[in-house]
Amino acid sequence: MSALTPIYWLLGAYFARIAWRAWHGAAPRPRTRTAFYATLSVLFAFGDWMPAQLAGALVLLVAAIAGFGLPESTSSQSAQAADRGRSQLLWPILLIPALTVALTLLIPKLALSWLSGANVAVVALVVACGTALPLALAITRERAMHAIDAGGDLFEAIGWAAMLPLLLAVLGSVFAAAGVGDALATLLGAWLPLDVRWVAVIAYGLGMALLTMLMGNAFAAFPVIAGGIGLPFLVNVHGADPAPLAAIGMLSGYCGTLLTPMAANFNLVPVALLDLKDRYAVIRAQVPTALPLLAGNLILIGVLCFR
Protein backbone atom coordinates (compact mmCIF):
# COMPACT_ATOMS: atom_id res chain seq x y z
CA MET A 1 0.00 0.00 0.00
CA SER A 2 1.47 3.30 -1.06
CA ALA A 3 0.78 6.83 0.14
CA LEU A 4 -1.51 7.23 -2.84
CA THR A 5 -3.78 4.25 -2.07
CA PRO A 6 -6.33 6.25 0.00
CA ILE A 7 -6.42 8.82 -2.83
CA TYR A 8 -7.30 6.03 -5.28
CA TRP A 9 -10.07 4.85 -2.93
CA LEU A 10 -11.52 8.36 -3.01
CA LEU A 11 -11.29 8.46 -6.80
CA GLY A 12 -12.93 5.01 -6.96
CA ALA A 13 -15.81 6.28 -4.79
CA TYR A 14 -16.03 9.38 -6.98
CA PHE A 15 -16.34 7.22 -10.13
CA ALA A 16 -18.93 5.04 -8.39
CA ARG A 17 -21.00 8.16 -7.69
CA ILE A 18 -20.72 9.26 -11.35
CA ALA A 19 -21.77 5.75 -12.46
CA TRP A 20 -24.76 5.82 -10.09
CA ARG A 21 -25.88 9.18 -11.43
CA ALA A 22 -25.35 8.06 -15.05
CA TRP A 23 -27.65 5.08 -14.37
CA HIS A 24 -30.40 7.19 -12.77
CA GLY A 25 -30.08 10.34 -14.88
CA ALA A 26 -31.92 11.29 -18.05
CA ALA A 27 -28.91 11.74 -20.34
CA PRO A 28 -28.52 9.41 -23.36
CA ARG A 29 -26.78 6.00 -23.25
CA PRO A 30 -27.11 5.45 -19.49
CA ARG A 31 -25.97 1.81 -19.61
CA THR A 32 -22.80 2.48 -21.61
CA ARG A 33 -21.82 5.36 -19.37
CA THR A 34 -22.59 3.40 -16.22
CA ALA A 35 -20.46 0.49 -17.45
CA PHE A 36 -17.58 2.88 -18.24
CA TYR A 37 -17.54 4.63 -14.88
CA ALA A 38 -18.27 1.48 -12.85
CA THR A 39 -15.31 -0.31 -14.48
CA LEU A 40 -13.09 2.69 -13.74
CA SER A 41 -14.35 2.72 -10.16
CA VAL A 42 -13.34 -0.93 -9.67
CA LEU A 43 -9.94 -0.35 -11.32
CA PHE A 44 -9.14 2.66 -9.16
CA ALA A 45 -10.40 1.36 -5.83
CA PHE A 46 -9.44 -2.33 -6.04
CA GLY A 47 -6.75 -2.37 -8.74
CA ASP A 48 -4.01 -3.13 -6.21
CA TRP A 49 -5.78 -6.26 -4.98
CA MET A 50 -6.68 -7.94 -8.26
CA PRO A 51 -4.44 -10.02 -10.56
CA ALA A 52 -2.68 -7.70 -13.04
CA GLN A 53 -4.13 -9.72 -15.93
CA LEU A 54 -7.68 -8.96 -14.75
CA ALA A 55 -6.80 -5.27 -14.42
CA GLY A 56 -5.38 -5.39 -17.95
CA ALA A 57 -8.59 -6.93 -19.31
CA LEU A 58 -10.64 -4.22 -17.57
CA VAL A 59 -8.39 -1.52 -19.09
CA LEU A 60 -9.03 -2.93 -22.57
CA LEU A 61 -12.77 -2.89 -21.74
CA VAL A 62 -12.53 0.78 -20.69
CA ALA A 63 -10.67 1.64 -23.91
CA ALA A 64 -13.22 -0.24 -26.02
CA ILE A 65 -16.18 1.54 -24.37
CA ALA A 66 -14.40 4.90 -24.79
CA GLY A 67 -13.71 4.22 -28.46
CA PHE A 68 -16.96 2.58 -29.53
CA GLY A 69 -19.79 3.34 -27.12
CA LEU A 70 -19.27 6.47 -25.07
CA PRO A 71 -20.90 9.65 -26.37
CA GLU A 72 -18.55 12.35 -27.68
CA SER A 73 -17.37 14.93 -25.18
CA THR A 74 -20.37 17.11 -24.46
CA SER A 75 -20.56 20.80 -23.80
CA SER A 76 -19.10 21.46 -20.41
CA GLN A 77 -20.27 25.03 -20.10
CA SER A 78 -24.06 24.84 -20.07
CA ALA A 79 -24.45 25.64 -16.39
CA GLN A 80 -22.64 28.96 -16.41
CA ALA A 81 -23.95 31.83 -14.34
CA ALA A 82 -24.65 34.82 -16.55
CA ASP A 83 -23.99 37.30 -13.79
CA ARG A 84 -20.56 38.07 -12.56
CA GLY A 85 -19.85 36.55 -9.17
CA ARG A 86 -18.54 38.24 -6.08
CA SER A 87 -14.80 38.78 -6.02
CA GLN A 88 -14.34 36.32 -3.12
CA LEU A 89 -14.80 33.55 -5.70
CA LEU A 90 -11.18 34.11 -6.70
CA TRP A 91 -9.77 33.02 -3.33
CA PRO A 92 -10.36 29.24 -3.56
CA ILE A 93 -9.12 29.11 -7.17
CA LEU A 94 -5.91 30.91 -6.21
CA LEU A 95 -5.55 28.90 -3.01
CA ILE A 96 -5.20 25.62 -4.95
CA PRO A 97 -1.92 26.47 -6.76
CA ALA A 98 -0.54 28.50 -3.83
CA LEU A 99 -1.11 25.74 -1.30
CA THR A 100 0.10 23.05 -3.72
CA VAL A 101 3.38 24.88 -4.20
CA ALA A 102 3.79 25.53 -0.47
CA LEU A 103 3.17 21.87 0.35
CA THR A 104 5.51 20.53 -2.37
CA LEU A 105 8.24 22.66 -0.81
CA LEU A 106 7.30 21.80 2.79
CA ILE A 107 6.58 18.05 2.69
CA PRO A 108 10.12 16.92 1.70
CA LYS A 109 11.47 18.88 4.72
CA LEU A 110 9.44 16.62 7.01
CA ALA A 111 11.40 13.61 5.69
CA LEU A 112 8.42 11.26 5.94
CA SER A 113 9.29 7.65 5.19
CA TRP A 114 5.94 6.95 3.51
CA LEU A 115 5.79 10.05 1.34
CA SER A 116 8.56 11.09 -1.02
CA GLY A 117 9.51 11.66 -4.64
CA ALA A 118 6.82 12.12 -7.25
CA ASN A 119 4.04 11.27 -4.78
CA VAL A 120 4.63 14.53 -2.91
CA ALA A 121 3.20 16.69 -5.71
CA VAL A 122 0.13 14.45 -6.00
CA VAL A 123 -0.62 14.50 -2.28
CA ALA A 124 0.03 18.28 -2.18
CA LEU A 125 -2.55 18.88 -4.92
CA VAL A 126 -5.13 16.66 -3.23
CA VAL A 127 -4.67 18.38 0.15
CA ALA A 128 -4.86 21.81 -1.52
CA CYS A 129 -8.11 20.88 -3.29
CA GLY A 130 -9.46 19.39 -0.05
CA THR A 131 -8.76 22.72 1.68
CA ALA A 132 -10.15 24.87 -1.13
CA LEU A 133 -13.45 22.94 -1.29
CA PRO A 134 -14.81 23.95 2.17
CA LEU A 135 -13.72 27.51 1.45
CA ALA A 136 -15.58 27.49 -1.87
CA LEU A 137 -18.63 25.96 -0.17
CA ALA A 138 -18.61 28.67 2.51
CA ILE A 139 -18.37 31.45 -0.09
CA THR A 140 -21.08 30.04 -2.35
CA ARG A 141 -23.23 28.61 0.50
CA GLU A 142 -23.59 25.32 -1.36
CA ARG A 143 -23.77 21.77 -0.02
CA ALA A 144 -20.73 19.54 -0.47
CA MET A 145 -22.63 16.88 -2.42
CA HIS A 146 -23.84 19.50 -4.88
CA ALA A 147 -20.24 20.59 -5.54
CA ILE A 148 -19.07 16.99 -5.95
CA ASP A 149 -21.83 16.25 -8.44
CA ALA A 150 -21.10 19.47 -10.34
CA GLY A 151 -17.47 18.28 -10.56
CA GLY A 152 -18.72 14.86 -11.71
CA ASP A 153 -20.75 16.52 -14.49
CA LEU A 154 -17.65 18.41 -15.53
CA PHE A 155 -15.65 15.17 -15.65
CA GLU A 156 -18.37 13.50 -17.74
CA ALA A 157 -18.27 16.47 -20.10
CA ILE A 158 -14.55 15.92 -20.63
CA GLY A 159 -15.41 12.25 -21.06
CA TRP A 160 -13.04 9.84 -22.80
CA ALA A 161 -10.45 12.60 -23.33
CA ALA A 162 -9.79 12.55 -19.58
CA MET A 163 -8.98 8.82 -19.72
CA LEU A 164 -6.77 9.06 -22.79
CA PRO A 165 -3.58 10.14 -20.95
CA LEU A 166 -3.73 6.94 -18.89
CA LEU A 167 -4.29 4.77 -21.96
CA LEU A 168 -1.39 6.51 -23.70
CA ALA A 169 0.88 5.89 -20.74
CA VAL A 170 0.03 2.19 -21.12
CA LEU A 171 0.59 2.35 -24.89
CA GLY A 172 4.04 3.87 -24.32
CA SER A 173 5.03 0.95 -22.10
CA VAL A 174 3.67 -1.62 -24.57
CA PHE A 175 5.59 0.11 -27.38
CA ALA A 176 8.77 0.04 -25.28
CA ALA A 177 8.30 -3.66 -24.48
CA ALA A 178 7.70 -4.39 -28.18
CA GLY A 179 10.88 -2.52 -29.21
CA VAL A 180 8.95 -0.21 -31.53
CA GLY A 181 11.20 2.82 -31.07
CA ASP A 182 14.37 0.75 -31.40
CA ALA A 183 13.15 -0.64 -34.71
CA LEU A 184 12.63 2.89 -36.00
CA ALA A 185 16.09 4.04 -34.83
CA THR A 186 17.71 1.00 -36.46
CA LEU A 187 15.85 1.71 -39.67
CA LEU A 188 16.96 5.36 -39.68
CA GLY A 189 20.56 4.34 -38.97
CA ALA A 190 20.51 1.83 -41.81
CA TRP A 191 19.05 4.19 -44.42
CA LEU A 192 20.65 7.54 -43.65
CA PRO A 193 24.33 8.48 -44.18
CA LEU A 194 24.82 9.34 -40.50
CA ASP A 195 28.58 9.66 -40.92
CA VAL A 196 27.84 13.03 -42.53
CA ARG A 197 27.63 15.43 -39.62
CA TRP A 198 24.69 17.62 -40.70
CA VAL A 199 22.65 14.59 -41.72
CA ALA A 200 23.20 13.15 -38.24
CA VAL A 201 22.22 16.46 -36.59
CA ILE A 202 18.99 16.68 -38.56
CA ALA A 203 18.19 12.98 -38.07
CA TYR A 204 18.70 13.38 -34.32
CA GLY A 205 16.56 16.53 -33.89
CA LEU A 206 13.80 15.52 -36.30
CA GLY A 207 13.95 11.95 -35.00
CA MET A 208 13.30 13.18 -31.45
CA ALA A 209 10.33 15.28 -32.65
CA LEU A 210 8.93 12.53 -34.86
CA LEU A 211 9.23 9.68 -32.38
CA THR A 212 7.76 11.92 -29.66
CA MET A 213 4.80 12.62 -31.94
CA LEU A 214 4.29 8.90 -32.48
CA MET A 215 4.72 7.85 -28.84
CA GLY A 216 3.21 10.99 -27.30
CA ASN A 217 6.07 11.41 -24.86
CA ALA A 218 9.57 12.84 -25.23
CA PHE A 219 10.80 10.82 -22.22
CA ALA A 220 10.10 7.60 -24.11
CA ALA A 221 11.72 8.88 -27.30
CA PHE A 222 14.93 10.15 -25.70
CA PRO A 223 16.68 6.86 -24.83
CA VAL A 224 15.81 5.47 -28.28
CA ILE A 225 17.08 8.40 -30.37
CA ALA A 226 19.99 9.34 -28.10
CA GLY A 227 21.01 5.66 -27.98
CA GLY A 228 20.46 5.08 -31.71
CA ILE A 229 21.80 8.30 -33.26
CA GLY A 230 23.04 10.72 -30.57
CA LEU A 231 25.66 8.64 -28.79
CA PRO A 232 26.98 6.32 -31.56
CA PHE A 233 27.14 8.94 -34.32
CA LEU A 234 27.06 12.50 -32.98
CA VAL A 235 29.19 11.95 -29.85
CA ASN A 236 31.42 9.03 -30.84
CA VAL A 237 31.94 9.77 -34.56
CA HIS A 238 31.53 13.55 -34.81
CA GLY A 239 32.69 14.54 -31.31
CA ALA A 240 29.57 16.44 -30.19
CA ASP A 241 29.40 17.88 -26.67
CA PRO A 242 26.90 15.58 -24.89
CA ALA A 243 25.40 18.19 -22.49
CA PRO A 244 23.86 20.55 -25.12
CA LEU A 245 23.11 17.52 -27.29
CA ALA A 246 20.99 16.00 -24.53
CA ALA A 247 19.26 19.22 -23.47
CA ILE A 248 18.38 20.53 -26.93
CA GLY A 249 17.51 17.04 -28.18
CA MET A 250 14.94 16.66 -25.40
CA LEU A 251 13.52 20.10 -26.19
CA SER A 252 13.26 19.12 -29.89
CA GLY A 253 11.12 16.26 -28.61
CA TYR A 254 8.94 18.79 -26.77
CA CYS A 255 8.31 20.52 -30.13
CA GLY A 256 6.90 17.16 -31.22
CA THR A 257 4.73 17.06 -28.08
CA LEU A 258 3.13 20.33 -29.20
CA LEU A 259 2.17 18.72 -32.52
CA THR A 260 0.57 15.40 -31.61
CA PRO A 261 -2.85 14.20 -30.44
CA MET A 262 -0.93 11.40 -28.68
CA ALA A 263 0.01 13.96 -25.98
CA ALA A 264 -3.62 13.92 -24.91
CA ASN A 265 -3.42 15.66 -21.55
CA PHE A 266 -1.80 18.72 -23.14
CA ASN A 267 -3.50 18.82 -26.53
CA LEU A 268 -6.88 17.03 -26.29
CA VAL A 269 -8.04 17.48 -22.68
CA PRO A 270 -8.02 21.32 -23.01
CA VAL A 271 -10.13 20.99 -26.18
CA ALA A 272 -12.83 19.38 -24.03
CA LEU A 273 -12.25 21.69 -21.08
CA LEU A 274 -12.52 24.81 -23.23
CA ASP A 275 -15.40 23.39 -25.26
CA LEU A 276 -13.65 23.83 -28.62
CA LYS A 277 -15.42 22.43 -31.68
CA ASP A 278 -12.28 21.42 -33.56
CA ARG A 279 -10.59 18.46 -31.88
CA TYR A 280 -7.18 19.65 -33.07
CA ALA A 281 -7.69 23.35 -32.26
CA VAL A 282 -4.94 23.45 -29.62
CA ILE A 283 -2.47 21.64 -31.88
CA ARG A 284 -3.25 24.08 -34.70
CA ALA A 285 -2.62 26.98 -32.35
CA GLN A 286 0.76 25.43 -31.52
CA VAL A 287 2.01 24.64 -35.05
CA PRO A 288 3.31 28.17 -35.82
CA THR A 289 5.36 28.09 -32.59
CA ALA A 290 6.55 24.47 -32.76
CA LEU A 291 7.87 24.38 -36.33
CA PRO A 292 10.14 27.50 -36.22
CA LEU A 293 11.29 26.41 -32.76
CA LEU A 294 12.21 22.96 -34.08
CA ALA A 295 14.18 24.54 -36.93
CA GLY A 296 15.90 26.80 -34.40
CA ASN A 297 16.75 23.76 -32.27
CA LEU A 298 18.43 22.01 -35.22
CA ILE A 299 20.60 25.10 -35.76
CA LEU A 300 21.36 25.32 -32.03
CA ILE A 301 22.45 21.65 -31.96
CA GLY A 302 24.69 22.22 -34.98
CA VAL A 303 26.28 25.33 -33.44
CA LEU A 304 26.44 24.59 -29.69
CA CYS A 305 27.52 20.93 -29.82
CA PHE A 306 30.50 21.61 -32.09
CA ARG A 307 32.12 24.71 -30.62
Added chain:
Amino acid sequence: MLTLALLPLAVVVLGFAARQHPARVVLLAMLTAGLVALPSVSAFLELVGTQFLKARYLLVLMFALPVIAILERHGLRALAAQLVRGWKGVRTGRLLLAYLALRQGSAALGLTSLGGHAQMVRPLVAPMAEAADGDKHGEPPSTGAQSLSGPAAQAPVVRIGTRLSAYERRSSPPLTQGGNNSQSLLGENLTQLARNGSDRNSSEEVRALAAATDNVGLFFGEDLFLAFGAVLLMQAFFAERGIELTPLSIALWGIPTAILAFVIHGARLLWRDRRR
Protein backbone atom coordinates in the same frame (compact mmCIF):
# COMPACT_ATOMS: atom_id res chain seq x y z
CA MET B 1 11.00 -8.81 -37.31
CA LEU B 2 12.22 -5.26 -37.78
CA THR B 3 9.34 -4.29 -40.06
CA LEU B 4 6.81 -6.11 -37.87
CA ALA B 5 7.84 -3.99 -34.88
CA LEU B 6 7.05 -0.89 -36.93
CA LEU B 7 3.48 -2.03 -37.55
CA PRO B 8 2.05 -0.38 -34.38
CA LEU B 9 3.55 2.95 -35.47
CA ALA B 10 1.85 2.57 -38.85
CA VAL B 11 -1.44 1.97 -37.01
CA VAL B 12 -0.98 5.23 -35.07
CA VAL B 13 -0.10 7.27 -38.17
CA LEU B 14 -2.88 5.87 -40.36
CA GLY B 15 -5.43 5.99 -37.56
CA PHE B 16 -4.91 9.68 -36.85
CA ALA B 17 -4.54 10.52 -40.57
CA ALA B 18 -7.94 8.90 -41.18
CA ARG B 19 -9.27 10.98 -38.25
CA GLN B 20 -10.36 7.93 -36.31
CA HIS B 21 -11.46 8.25 -32.69
CA PRO B 22 -8.25 8.57 -30.58
CA ALA B 23 -9.37 5.88 -28.14
CA ARG B 24 -9.83 3.45 -31.05
CA VAL B 25 -6.40 4.29 -32.48
CA VAL B 26 -4.78 3.71 -29.08
CA LEU B 27 -6.64 0.44 -28.50
CA LEU B 28 -5.76 -0.89 -31.95
CA ALA B 29 -2.09 0.18 -31.67
CA MET B 30 -1.89 -1.45 -28.25
CA LEU B 31 -3.32 -4.74 -29.54
CA THR B 32 -1.04 -4.66 -32.61
CA ALA B 33 2.07 -4.09 -30.51
CA GLY B 34 1.02 -6.86 -28.13
CA LEU B 35 0.32 -9.25 -30.99
CA VAL B 36 3.58 -8.48 -32.78
CA ALA B 37 6.01 -8.59 -29.90
CA LEU B 38 4.71 -10.00 -26.63
CA PRO B 39 5.06 -13.68 -25.80
CA SER B 40 1.54 -14.41 -24.54
CA VAL B 41 -1.89 -12.94 -23.93
CA SER B 42 -1.33 -13.22 -20.21
CA ALA B 43 1.96 -11.27 -20.40
CA PHE B 44 0.25 -8.60 -22.51
CA LEU B 45 -2.68 -8.19 -20.09
CA GLU B 46 -0.30 -8.13 -17.13
CA LEU B 47 1.76 -5.32 -18.71
CA VAL B 48 -1.36 -3.31 -19.59
CA GLY B 49 -2.85 -3.73 -16.11
CA THR B 50 0.35 -2.91 -14.22
CA GLN B 51 1.10 0.19 -16.29
CA PHE B 52 -2.47 1.51 -16.01
CA LEU B 53 -2.47 1.15 -12.23
CA LYS B 54 0.85 3.03 -12.10
CA ALA B 55 -0.60 5.87 -14.21
CA ARG B 56 -3.69 6.41 -12.02
CA TYR B 57 -2.10 9.48 -10.44
CA LEU B 58 -2.70 11.32 -13.75
CA LEU B 59 -6.37 11.70 -12.81
CA VAL B 60 -5.60 13.61 -9.63
CA LEU B 61 -6.94 16.73 -11.38
CA MET B 62 -10.41 15.31 -10.62
CA PHE B 63 -10.08 16.66 -7.08
CA ALA B 64 -10.00 20.22 -8.40
CA LEU B 65 -13.18 19.79 -10.45
CA PRO B 66 -15.78 20.21 -7.64
CA VAL B 67 -14.14 23.48 -6.56
CA ILE B 68 -13.93 24.82 -10.12
CA ALA B 69 -17.43 23.66 -11.08
CA ILE B 70 -19.13 25.22 -8.07
CA LEU B 71 -17.27 28.52 -8.44
CA GLU B 72 -18.12 28.65 -12.14
CA ARG B 73 -21.80 28.14 -11.38
CA HIS B 74 -21.59 31.23 -9.21
CA GLY B 75 -20.05 33.35 -11.94
CA LEU B 76 -16.27 32.91 -11.60
CA ARG B 77 -15.58 33.25 -15.30
CA ALA B 78 -17.74 36.31 -15.74
CA LEU B 79 -15.85 37.76 -12.79
CA ALA B 80 -12.50 37.04 -14.44
CA ALA B 81 -13.69 38.67 -17.67
CA GLN B 82 -14.98 41.69 -15.73
CA LEU B 83 -11.60 42.12 -14.00
CA VAL B 84 -9.82 42.33 -17.35
CA ARG B 85 -12.20 44.98 -18.67
CA GLY B 86 -11.10 47.21 -15.81
CA TRP B 87 -7.52 47.16 -17.07
CA LYS B 88 -6.61 49.93 -19.50
CA GLY B 89 -5.04 49.03 -22.85
CA VAL B 90 -5.37 45.30 -22.27
CA ARG B 91 -5.21 43.09 -25.34
CA THR B 92 -5.34 39.34 -25.77
CA GLY B 93 -1.77 39.01 -27.00
CA ARG B 94 -0.25 41.11 -24.23
CA LEU B 95 -2.32 39.37 -21.58
CA LEU B 96 -1.24 35.92 -22.82
CA LEU B 97 2.37 37.15 -23.08
CA ALA B 98 2.25 38.05 -19.38
CA TYR B 99 0.83 34.59 -18.63
CA LEU B 100 3.56 32.98 -20.76
CA ALA B 101 6.25 34.81 -18.77
CA LEU B 102 4.62 33.81 -15.47
CA ARG B 103 4.13 30.17 -16.52
CA GLN B 104 7.60 29.71 -18.00
CA GLY B 105 9.32 31.52 -15.14
CA SER B 106 7.55 29.58 -12.40
CA ALA B 107 8.07 26.25 -14.20
CA ALA B 108 11.80 27.03 -14.42
CA LEU B 109 11.76 27.32 -10.61
CA GLY B 110 10.08 23.91 -10.38
CA LEU B 111 6.67 25.37 -9.57
CA THR B 112 4.81 23.52 -12.31
CA SER B 113 1.52 23.46 -10.39
CA LEU B 114 1.06 27.25 -10.81
CA GLY B 115 -0.98 26.72 -13.94
CA GLY B 116 -2.64 23.95 -15.87
CA HIS B 117 -5.64 23.64 -18.12
CA ALA B 118 -8.22 22.62 -15.52
CA GLN B 119 -7.08 24.81 -12.63
CA MET B 120 -6.00 28.01 -14.42
CA VAL B 121 -6.74 28.16 -18.15
CA ARG B 122 -10.41 27.17 -18.06
CA PRO B 123 -11.58 29.23 -15.07
CA LEU B 124 -9.32 32.29 -15.40
CA VAL B 125 -6.92 32.67 -18.34
CA ALA B 126 -9.30 31.80 -21.19
CA PRO B 127 -12.18 34.05 -20.04
CA MET B 128 -9.71 36.88 -19.42
CA ALA B 129 -8.15 36.49 -22.88
CA GLU B 130 -11.59 36.42 -24.47
CA ALA B 131 -12.71 39.52 -22.62
CA ALA B 132 -9.59 41.34 -23.79
CA ASP B 133 -10.37 40.25 -27.34
CA GLY B 134 -13.99 41.36 -27.16
CA ASP B 135 -13.11 44.85 -25.97
CA LYS B 136 -10.70 45.26 -28.87
CA HIS B 137 -13.68 44.93 -31.18
CA GLY B 138 -15.45 47.72 -29.34
CA GLU B 139 -18.28 45.45 -28.28
CA PRO B 140 -20.48 46.12 -25.27
CA PRO B 141 -18.82 44.89 -22.09
CA SER B 142 -21.08 41.88 -21.49
CA THR B 143 -20.45 40.13 -24.82
CA GLY B 144 -17.16 38.54 -23.93
CA ALA B 145 -18.49 36.72 -20.92
CA GLN B 146 -21.63 35.59 -22.67
CA SER B 147 -19.76 34.25 -25.63
CA LEU B 148 -18.38 31.70 -23.19
CA SER B 149 -21.75 30.38 -22.16
CA GLY B 150 -23.75 31.51 -25.17
CA PRO B 151 -23.08 29.07 -28.00
CA ALA B 152 -22.73 26.17 -25.60
CA ALA B 153 -25.94 26.89 -23.73
CA GLN B 154 -28.00 27.32 -26.89
CA ALA B 155 -28.27 23.77 -28.12
CA PRO B 156 -25.67 21.30 -26.93
CA VAL B 157 -27.60 18.33 -28.34
CA VAL B 158 -27.53 19.68 -31.89
CA ARG B 159 -23.84 20.36 -31.58
CA ILE B 160 -23.09 16.83 -30.46
CA GLY B 161 -25.08 15.56 -33.41
CA THR B 162 -23.21 17.62 -35.96
CA ARG B 163 -19.94 16.59 -34.47
CA LEU B 164 -20.75 12.92 -34.78
CA SER B 165 -21.90 13.20 -38.37
CA ALA B 166 -18.83 15.18 -39.36
CA TYR B 167 -16.90 12.43 -37.68
CA GLU B 168 -18.46 9.60 -39.64
CA ARG B 169 -18.05 11.50 -42.88
CA ARG B 170 -14.37 11.93 -42.20
CA SER B 171 -13.70 8.39 -41.15
CA SER B 172 -15.46 6.83 -44.15
CA PRO B 173 -12.81 7.26 -46.91
CA PRO B 174 -10.29 4.42 -47.21
CA LEU B 175 -6.97 4.62 -45.40
CA THR B 176 -5.03 5.30 -48.61
CA GLN B 177 -6.50 8.78 -48.68
CA GLY B 178 -4.91 9.63 -45.39
CA GLY B 179 -2.46 11.99 -47.04
CA ASN B 180 -5.23 13.86 -48.81
CA ASN B 181 -7.11 14.17 -45.59
CA SER B 182 -4.25 15.74 -43.76
CA GLN B 183 -3.77 18.11 -46.66
CA SER B 184 -7.38 19.19 -46.51
CA LEU B 185 -6.89 19.62 -42.78
CA LEU B 186 -4.04 22.02 -43.50
CA GLY B 187 -6.18 23.75 -46.12
CA GLU B 188 -9.03 24.19 -43.65
CA ASN B 189 -6.56 25.60 -41.22
CA LEU B 190 -5.27 28.18 -43.71
CA THR B 191 -8.72 29.28 -44.81
CA GLN B 192 -9.75 29.54 -41.20
CA LEU B 193 -6.72 31.69 -40.46
CA ALA B 194 -7.38 33.84 -43.52
CA ARG B 195 -11.08 34.24 -42.82
CA ASN B 196 -10.86 35.01 -39.14
CA GLY B 197 -14.00 37.12 -39.52
CA SER B 198 -16.73 35.62 -37.43
CA ASP B 199 -16.58 36.33 -33.72
CA ARG B 200 -17.25 32.74 -32.88
CA ASN B 201 -14.16 31.58 -34.75
CA SER B 202 -12.19 34.31 -33.05
CA SER B 203 -13.43 33.24 -29.62
CA GLU B 204 -12.47 29.62 -30.37
CA GLU B 205 -9.06 30.73 -31.56
CA VAL B 206 -8.44 32.80 -28.42
CA ARG B 207 -9.30 29.89 -26.13
CA ALA B 208 -7.08 27.51 -28.12
CA LEU B 209 -4.27 30.06 -27.99
CA ALA B 210 -4.66 30.35 -24.20
CA ALA B 211 -4.22 26.56 -23.87
CA ALA B 212 -1.27 26.61 -26.30
CA THR B 213 0.39 29.37 -24.26
CA ASP B 214 0.11 27.31 -21.08
CA ASN B 215 1.74 24.33 -22.85
CA VAL B 216 4.60 26.35 -24.36
CA GLY B 217 5.34 28.03 -21.03
CA LEU B 218 5.34 24.74 -19.14
CA PHE B 219 7.38 22.71 -21.63
CA PHE B 220 10.14 25.24 -22.19
CA GLY B 221 10.31 26.32 -18.56
CA GLU B 222 10.38 23.03 -16.65
CA ASP B 223 13.51 21.79 -18.41
CA LEU B 224 15.54 24.56 -16.77
CA PHE B 225 14.76 23.16 -13.32
CA LEU B 226 17.64 21.05 -11.98
CA ALA B 227 15.55 18.41 -10.20
CA PHE B 228 13.08 17.97 -13.06
CA GLY B 229 12.54 14.38 -14.22
CA ALA B 230 13.74 14.99 -17.79
CA VAL B 231 17.04 16.48 -16.60
CA LEU B 232 17.65 13.51 -14.29
CA LEU B 233 16.64 11.08 -17.05
CA MET B 234 19.22 12.55 -19.44
CA GLN B 235 21.90 12.49 -16.76
CA ALA B 236 21.15 8.84 -15.93
CA PHE B 237 21.15 7.88 -19.62
CA PHE B 238 24.66 9.23 -20.19
CA ALA B 239 25.97 8.05 -16.80
CA GLU B 240 25.02 4.45 -17.69
CA ARG B 241 27.14 4.83 -20.81
CA GLY B 242 30.19 6.23 -19.04
CA ILE B 243 29.66 9.96 -19.70
CA GLU B 244 29.26 12.06 -16.55
CA LEU B 245 27.14 15.18 -16.97
CA THR B 246 26.02 17.48 -14.14
CA PRO B 247 22.30 18.39 -13.94
CA LEU B 248 23.42 22.03 -13.95
CA SER B 249 25.12 21.75 -17.34
CA ILE B 250 22.06 20.04 -18.87
CA ALA B 251 19.70 22.65 -17.43
CA LEU B 252 21.93 25.52 -18.58
CA TRP B 253 22.05 24.22 -22.17
CA GLY B 254 18.27 24.34 -22.17
CA ILE B 255 18.33 28.13 -21.82
CA PRO B 256 18.91 29.05 -25.52
CA THR B 257 15.87 27.03 -26.61
CA ALA B 258 13.82 28.43 -23.71
CA ILE B 259 14.61 31.98 -24.82
CA LEU B 260 13.87 31.10 -28.44
CA ALA B 261 10.51 29.58 -27.45
CA PHE B 262 9.58 32.70 -25.48
CA VAL B 263 10.61 34.98 -28.36
CA ILE B 264 8.78 33.00 -31.06
CA HIS B 265 5.55 32.46 -29.12
CA GLY B 266 5.68 35.98 -27.64
CA ALA B 267 6.16 37.51 -31.09
CA ARG B 268 3.15 35.57 -32.35
CA LEU B 269 1.05 36.89 -29.47
CA LEU B 270 2.10 40.51 -30.01
CA TRP B 271 1.70 40.15 -33.78
CA ARG B 272 -1.87 39.03 -33.16
CA ASP B 273 -2.55 42.29 -31.29
CA ARG B 274 -1.19 44.37 -34.19
CA ARG B 275 -3.02 42.44 -36.87
CA ARG B 276 -6.50 43.02 -35.46
